[in-house]
Amino acid sequence: xxxxxxxxxxxEAIASQVRRDIVRMVHACQSGHPGGSLGCxxxxxxxxxxxxxxHREFELDxxxxxLFFLSNGHISPVFYSVLARADYFDPAELVxxxxxxxxxxxxxxxxxxxxxxxxxxxxxxxxxxxALGAAQAKKLNQDSRLIYVLMxxxxxxxxxxxxxxxxxxxxxxxxxxxxxxxxxxxIDGPTEQILSLGNLRAKWEAFGWDVLxxxxxxxxxxxxxxxxxxxxxxxxxxxxxxxxxxxMGNGVDFMMGSHKWHGIAPNDEQLAAALAQNAxxxxxx
Amino acid sequence: xKKYTYTESKDTRSGFGAGLxxxxxxxxxxxxxxxxxxxxxKMNDFIKEFxxxxxxxxxxEANMMGIASGLTIGGKIPFTGTFANFSTGRVYDQIRxxxxxxxKNVKICASHAGLTLGExxxxxxxxxDIGLMKMxxxxxxxxxxxxxxxxxxxxxxxxxxxxxxxxxxRPVVPNFTxxxxxxxxxxxxxxxxxxxxxxxxxxxLVWEAIKAGELLERLGIDAEIINIHTIKPLDAEAILDSIKxxxxxxxxxxxxxxxxxxxxxxxxxxxxxxxxxxxxxxxDSFGESGKPAQxxxxxxxxxxxxIIAVQKVLAxxxxx
Numbered sequence: 001x002x003x004x005x006x007x008x009x010x011x012e013a014i015a016s017q018v019r020r021d022i023v024r025m026v027h028a029c030q031s032g033h034p035g036g037s038l039g040c041x042x043x044x045x046x047x048x049x050x051x052x053x054x055h056r057e058f059e060l061d062x063x064x065x066x067l068f069f070l071s072n073g074h075i076s077p078v079f080y081s082v083l084a085r086a087d088y089f090d091p092a093e094l095v096x097x098x099x100x101x102x103x104x105x106x107x108x109x110x111x112x113x114x115x116x117x118x119x120x121x122x123x124x125x126x127x128x129x130x131a132l133g134a135a136q137a138k139k140l141n142q143d144s145r146l147i148y149v150l151m152x153x154x155x156x157x158x159x160x161x162x163x164x165x166x167x168x169x170x171x172x173x174x175x176x177x178x179x180x181x182x183x184x185x186x187i188d189g190p191t192e193q194i195l196s197l198g199n200l201r202a203k204w205e206a207f208g209w210d211v212l213x214x215x216x217x218x219x220x221x222x223x224x225x226x227x228x229x230x231x232x233x234x235x236x237x238x239x240x241x242x243x244x245x246x247x248m249g250n251g252v253d254f255m256m257g258s259h260k261w262h263g264i265a266p267n268d269e270q271l272a273a274a275l276a277q278n279a280x281x282x283x284x285x
Numbered sequence: 286x287k288k289y290t291y292t293e294s295k296d297t298r299s300g301f302g303a304g305l306x307x308x309x310x311x312x313x314x315x316x317x318x319x320x321x322x323x324x325x326x327k328m329n330d331f332i333k334e335f336x337x338x339x340x341x342x343x344x345x346e347a348n349m350m351g352i353a354s355g356l357t358i359g360g361k362i363p364f365t366g367t368f369a370n371f372s373t374g375r376v377y378d379q380i381r382x383x384x385x386x387x388x389k390n391v392k393i394c395a396s397h398a399g400l401t402l403g404e405x406x407x408x409x410x411x412x413x414d415i416g417l418m419k420m421x422x423x424x425x426x427x428x429x430x431x432x433x434x435x436x437x438x439x440x441x442x443x444x445x446x447x448x449x450x451x452x453x454x455r456p457v458v459p460n461f462t463x464x465x466x467x468x469x470x471x472x473x474x475x476x477x478x479x480x481x482x483x484x485x486x487x488x489x490l491v492w493e494a495i496k497a498g499e500l501l502e503r504l505g506i507d508a509e510i511i512n513i514h515t516i517k518p519l520d521a522e523a524i525l526d527s528i529k530x531x532x533x534x535x536x537x538x539x540x541x542x543x544x545x546x547x548x549x550x551x552x553x554x555x556x557x558x559x560x561x562x563x564x565x566x567x568x569d570s571f572g573e574s575g576k577p578a579q580x581x582x583x584x585x586x587x588x589x590x591x592i593i594a595v596q597k598v599l600a601x602x603x604x605x
Contacts (some may be wrong), residue, residue: 061360088492105492110387118358120387123378129348130383140316141359160379164347167352168344280338 010217011220013281014085015045019251020284021081022093023274026265029098032106035261037078039183039246043214043225044082047148050114051227058088058115062098066145067118067134071127072152072181079103084285091285125158127151128178132168135176146234148174148245151227154186159197162207168239169208177230178209179242182217185259201243210238217246252277258272286502287477289495291461297453297489298396300432302327304439305364305394309335312362316351319366320346326366326396327457330533335398346371348389350379357389362406362443365391369398369452373418380404380515393418394451398428399539400567400584401489401577402455410572415545418450419517425449425470426517428538428546430491431469432460434514437468445470452488454539455576459492467477471492473523481511481529482595482602484535486511487546490565490586497591506595525558531600533561533592539586542566561601563594 018041026032052066070079077097084091090101097281102272103112105273107122121128121182131149138145155161183201184191188263189198204211210233226242233240249255252274255266266274293505302537309315309331315533316338317331323341342349353363365372372395373380384391427442427449429435435453444450466474476491477498486494490514494561498508509527513520528534533555534535536547554560567584581587 061358067358118384119354119389123382126347126351126379126383127350129379130355130358132348133352134353134358136352136360137356137361138309140338140361143359160345160347160351163343163348164351167342167345167348171340 004208006219008224010047011049012039014049015041015220016022016038016278017280017282018045018078018081018085019278020115020275020280022190022285023075023252023271024067025077025094025097026272028095029133030265031076031098032077032265033263034265035185035248035255035259036072036075036181036183038249038252038255039182039218039248039250040075040078040150041251042218043150043179043246046220046223046227048082048086048283050224051231052148053145060118062118063141064143064145069119069127069134069147069149070108070132072124072147072155073121076104076106076108085282087103088116089114094285124152124155125160127166131176131178132164132173135173138175139172140142146202146231149212150177151178151180153182153197154191154194156180156197156200163173165204165207165209172237174235174237175238176239177234177242178239179244181246182243183246183248185248185262187262189259208238209241211241212234213243213245215271217244218250248264286498291459291463292604293430293460294457295460296455296457297429297432298455299327299440300429300435301394301396301451301453302330304436306330306334307436308364308440309338313583314362315364315443316340316356316361317364317366318349320344320371321368324486325368325396328366330472339498343431344386346376347379348516350376350384352569353391353541354383354389356388357391362413363391364394366394367386368397369395369414370409373414373450376517378419385424388423389448390415390446390489392449394439395455397455398452399454399489399580400572400586401539403577405582406574412486412541412567412572414452414543415516415530415538415540415546419549423447425515425516426452427470427486427515428452428510429514431462431466431490432459433462433466434468437466437567438514439489441468441470454489458489459519461492471518471520474514475523476510476512477508477597479507479531481507481531482599483511483531484537484591485513485534485546485550486537489539493586494537494591496588497595500588500592502593506599508595513546517544519553520559522552524550524553528554528558528560533598535565535591535598537565539593540566541566546581548554560603561598563598565590565594
């Protein structure tokens with residue numbers, strides 16, 4: 001599918017609003033993880049508003065539609081904002097993020113019945129396995145739709161990821177498009193210093209995956225094209241991995257280029273500065 | 286004392302295998318997963334009949350729990366199979382987040398529970414699994430006593446909505462439950478009505494409780510014997526009805542005395558009807574290698590241990 005310039009503009013406009021939502025949510029409750037959320041904004045917007053074939057109404061089983069799983073659940077602000085802007089629930093509910101009696105828990109959960117969430121995540125390393133189970137169910141149901149899953153790069157330090165990686169190759173899970181948010185940072189510092197991932201592409205290739213890279217993961221055109229390419233590589237006997245190069249904190253100048261904003265909230269002045277850099281396009285909640 | 290007889294001894298894990306294949310016949314959504322222990326879990330018949338509904342995961346239990354969770358998204362009813370140790374302690378966080386908190390309809394089926402797996406020793410002798418599983422909100426915990434009851438339990442889980450833990454064992458034990466007895470999750474089975482003491486047993490200790498009841502009868506003690514196959518939710522009504530009649534209780538289980546059936550009963554009684562209670566359980570230790578019967582004797586988990594506990598609790602009752 002050829003994207004028109006206009007639709008890229010539309011996606012960018014949605015991304016701008018999502019970034020506003022993220023910083024406002026995290027500011028309001030003075031907790032949460034803005035850095036990774038901002039970095040994955042283009043990817044989630046491109047997925048939900050362009051790449052995925054999904055139904056209007058949310059049904060947990062998701063028969064006959066593409067499904068998305070967020071494994072690195074701490075980037076819940078971007079997930080919630082995108083779900084709300086995609087009409088799974090009213091954006092006004094974003095104001096309850098991390099507050100008492102909310103469906104928008106600190107980390108995503110099915111427990112409160114929030115539409116769009118299919119499994120709890122937050123304890124890292126589990127999402128790829130769950131996605132593979134859902135992909136197996138699709139194959140059993142002869143449902144040709146795809147499973148998407150996003151993981152953090154620091155998350156790849158969890159051993160369960162590599163159990164799942166082996167399983168996906170062995171079982172030819174070619175209806176899965178996984179992505180790694182390859183921002184090179186985790187909460188304690190650069191991944192290279194904490195526990196090096198080494199040659200990550202070679203690792204996934206050695207595990208038998210079809211690997212492609214989106215070098216500019218915060219460029220909407222590049223992300224949309226990358227997702228189109230990834231989709232074209234499904235159904236060929238191998239699971240597909242996208243190395244999604246992003247920048248933690250992208251879109252808010254003082255949050256970029258550091259792991260510092262992984263898990264802290266902006267103050268009032270910082271919020272104002274962040275909002276000044278991201279136009280209100282769909283109306284603040 | 287009601288007479289219990291059996292014509293054959295069989296392992297409860299074979300009961301699971303038989304129940305699983307029957308479950309597969311009754312419901313096309315039933316799928317099975319195993320982490321490289323097909324033979325031990327007796328899953329061969331299911332695989333033979335439903336090869337496309339079986340998933341060999343390899344030695345990767347964490348991944349197995351995640352895949353099972355995912356399979357429910359799309360309407361499948363997954364039964365996972367591995368040893369009790371690898372079904373619980375090894376994958377606690379995966380069960381907690383991806384299954385229990387997410388309320389996924391996964392049936393975690395665990396063989397080789399307790400001391401009676403024998404020679405493999407303490408690394409494999411899981412004595413903490415009931416506690417681990419019952420602490421998870423929404424988790425149903427079932428520990429049937431023989432082949433027929435394990436088969437019936439596996440079948441009952443097909444129509445049960447929500448996460449469940451089914452615990453069974455390795456050795457052959459008397460198969461005395463009627464093959465056509467309906468298995469009702471959360472419902473105690475009254476094995477013998479008596480007046481002097483209530484013996485509440487689960488799993489392999491149920492047969493030991495029956496043997497103990499026969500010996501106690503010769504000593505002039507009339508024991509009420511209850512088979513609690515479902516530890517969570519606990520059949521509070523049946524337990525309280527019995528204890529209000531007998532005034533004392535012995536609980537018996539192949540598990541650490543911390544966190545098992547005994548604690549569930551004690552918690553009920555302390556709130557509703559404080560009563561002298563004695564535990565027949567492993568006294569906060571790991572197991573060791575040995576023959577099942579040797580281990581059950583050494584760790585105080587047989588009919589003799591139940592009788593000693595009954596005598597203790599009767600003495601306490603008289604002091605009241």
